[in-house]
Amino acid sequence: MNPVLANKQIVVGVTGGIAAYKSADFVRRLREAGAVVRVVMTDHAKAFITPLTMQAVSGHPVYDDLFDLQAEAAMGHIELARWADAMVIAPATADVMAKIAHGEANDLLTTLCLATRAKLILVPAMNQVMWENSLTQANVQALQTKHMYIWGPGTGSQACGEVGPGRMLEPITLVEQLSALFMTGSLSGKQVLITAGPTHEAIDPVRYITNVSSGKMGYALAESAIEAGAHVTLISGPVHLVPPVRAEYIPVISARQMYNAVLQRVKDCDIFLSVAAVSDYHCQSVASQKIAKSAEQLTLVLERNPDILATVAELPTRPYLVGFAAETDHLISKAQAKWTKKKLDMIIANEVGEQKGMGQEDNTVTVLWKNQQKAFATMSKVKLARELIALIAGEIHNGRSH
Ligand code: CTP
Numbered sequence: 001m002n003p004v005l006a007n008k009q010i011v012v013g014v015t016g017g018i019a020a021y022k023s024a025d026f027v028r029r030l031r032e033a034g035a036v037v038r039v040v041m042t043d044h045a046k047a048f049i050t051p052l053t054m055q056a057v058s059g060h061p062v063y064d065d066l067f068d069l070q071a072e073a074a075m076g077h078i079e080l081a082r083w084a085d086a087m088v089i090a091p092a093t094a095d096v097m098a099k100i101a102h103g104e105a106n107d108l109l110t111t112l113c114l115a116t117r118a119k120l121i122l123v124p125a126m127n128q129v130m131w132e133n134s135l136t137q138a139n140v141q142a143l144q145t146k147h148m149y150i151w152g153p154g155t156g157s158q159a160c161g162e163v164g165p166g167r168m169l170e171p172i173t174l175v176e177q178l179s180a181l182f183m184t185g186s187l188s189g190k191q192v193l194i195t196a197g198p199t200h201e202a203i204d205p206v207r208y209i210t211n212v213s214s215g216k217m218g219y220a221l222a223e224s225a226i227e228a229g230a231h232v233t234l235i236s237g238p239v240h241l242v243p244p245v246r247a248e249y250i251p252v253i254s255a256r257q258m259y260n261a262v263l264q265r266v267k268d269c270d271i272f273l274s275v276a277a278v279s280d281y282h283c284q285s286v287a288s289q290k291i292a293k294s295a296e297q298l299t300l301v302l303e304r305n306p307d308i309l310a311t312v313a314e315l316p317t318r319p320y321l322v323g324f325a326a327e328t329d330h331l332i333s334k335a336q337a338k339w340t341k342k343k344l345d346m347i348i349a350n351e352v353g354e355q356k357g358m359g360q361e362d363n364t365v366t367v368l369w370k371n372q373q374k375a376f377a378t379m380s381k382v383k384l385a386r387e388l389i390a391l392i393a394g395e396i397h398n399g400r401s402h
Contacts, residue, residue, distance in 0.1 A: 004179040006034035011080065011118070013089035013109045014054065015096045016044025018159040019125035019168035024049060026090055026171035027057045033175055038063060038080060040109050042096070066108040077108060081115035082245060085227070086178065089113075091125030091168045094136050100148070101139035117223075117382075119181060121149040123174060128164030147380060151177055186393035188229035193269040193319070194222050195262060195276035195308065197237035199255040203300065204287035211277050214359045215239030217324075218275035220385035222247050225273075228389050233269070235261045237276055255279045255305040262308050271392065272319045274309040277326065277358065281305060313343040320396055321345045326352040332366060332373075339368055346395065348388065367391060 010030055014023045023039075030037050039054040040063045051062040063071055063080065075083065089096060089109070096109065100122070105111040113120060122143060130136060131153060140150055151174065154167040169177075196218020200208040215236060222234045223244050234247040235258055243249040250265075252258045255278045266272060281302035291298070309323050323344045325335035328351070335349035346369040350357045357363055364378040367388070374391070376384060 090123035125168035213277035
């Protein structure tokens with residue numbers, strides 16, 4: 001069994017092209033590699049290969065209808081979109097690529113593509129002239145800029161009798177490429193504890209102090225660590241994100257709740273990623289009733305919260321410690337100072353401020369660790385998370401720490 005694909009949850013989308021006959025072999029090979037597969041077919045796909053065949057090879061009934069009440073009751077389309085670690089559309093016709101590129105969602109498959117956060121891979125198969133058509137090429141470019149993967153097409157003789165680019169890649173190649181995409185297994189068997197999001201510090205029953213953290217970076221790191229084979233515990237402040245399906249998820253509100261949750265679990269973990277933007281202070285006293293306005297000025301007395309990361313750093317057996325430094329100025333020197341002061345193994349420094357870092361989709365970071373420094377180009381938090389996990393895994397395997 002392929003350890004990288006073991007238990008990976010893959011949605012295979014089949015659209016209407018002659019290469020659909022290869023989809024059955026692709027699904028069979030994915031299952032042999034240990035993946036769990038659900039198949040979604042378009043109506044046109046069924047002209048080329050039967051749902052019964054795809055059901056037999058995947059071991060599950062095929063999904064084909066956006067409005068199928070029975071299927072929705074078993075696993076609704078949004079649930080299926082969340083369930084997937086990757087969606088591979090093989091073959092992908094010019095038509096489905098155009099629809100996805102334009103954000104259309106008028107059937108189950110295209111709806112899933114819009115609704116999923118999984119890796120989305122399109123495996124084109126079509127006549128070579130259609131492939132080379134500038135409209136198709138513009139769609140390919142649009143899909144790539146949305147971080148979708150386009151694998152192939154291969155070049156050779158085509159079902160239509162022409163020779164050129166447009167052949168669907170072979171199933172065995174797709175399985176290899178999919179394994180490579182999940183890369184790693186680099187954190188296989190590791191316990192990873194992650195804090196994410198902001199904390200809320202109550203002022204009265206309806207008001208609190210917080211910050212602009214969205215939790216996106218922490219959640220993306222949780223996803224990537226799971227992808228890399230780790231068992232992940234995600235302790236999250238209040239955010240508007242769906243937790244990764246396979247993380248152990250512990251929601252908290254305040255910094256002190258987060259502190260307690262971390263200290264309860266940290267002794268079992270190998271790596272602690274302290275991504276949360278923890279409030280440094282809480283209100284000395286929380287009003288039991290809503291504070292009504294009266295005087296012109298209102299003074300809140302704030303007390304220091306415990307520093308979670310620094311506390312973990314002092315434990316007799318500590319995990320590999322990764323902190324974040326979100327700074328508006330003097331990024332590197334301040335991050336360096338925090339690395340030293342908090343006795344971290346690694347610190348990830350990012351500039352924050354208007355339109356930067358916290359709350360955004362993209363992030364620009366510099367990573368500092370033992371005499372080393374690496375600046376990453378601006379990229380999506382999802383992509384950055386994969387790179388950071390690869391870097392951390394490399395350090396763990398080399399046994400390097402503070
Ligand atoms: N952190 C923590 N507990 C706190 C405050 C911060 O665990 N009470 C962690 C954060 O998760 C982050 C790192 O410490 O990984 C740095 O957080 P940051 O807010 O940048 O720094 P502070 O230590 O709070 O220092 P300052 O507010 O002076 O910049």
